[in-house]
Amino acid sequence: MNTDHMSEEQDKAIAQKGRHVSLVIAGTIVVWLVLSLFVGPALGLPGRYALLFDLAALAGLIYALVNIFQLWRLRQDSQR
Numbered sequence: 001m002n003t004d005h006m007s008e009e010q011d012k013a014i015a016q017k018g019r020h021v022s023l024v025i026a027g028t029i030v031v032w033l034v035l036s037l038f039v040g041p042a043l044g045l046p047g048r049y050a051l052l053f054d055l056a057a058l059a060g061l062i063y064a065l066v067n068i069f070q071l072w073r074l075r076q077d078s079q080r
Helices: 002-043 047-078
Strands: none
Touching (some): 002 047
């Protein structure tokens, strides 16, 4: 019975981490699009700011990729 409880908690943790990753990816893309397509041109920002926005979005997506790898490892460990 104790292992079922642990499995349930682990499943909840995996689901929560999956939701977190999906929110990070969606939020990163939405913020990047808004900054690149609307805010930057509306304020007349130079191209170097577009590069800054791109690098920030890349950092957010790398963070998500690391979390996806951790999530994959959690799922592998829970199946054993």
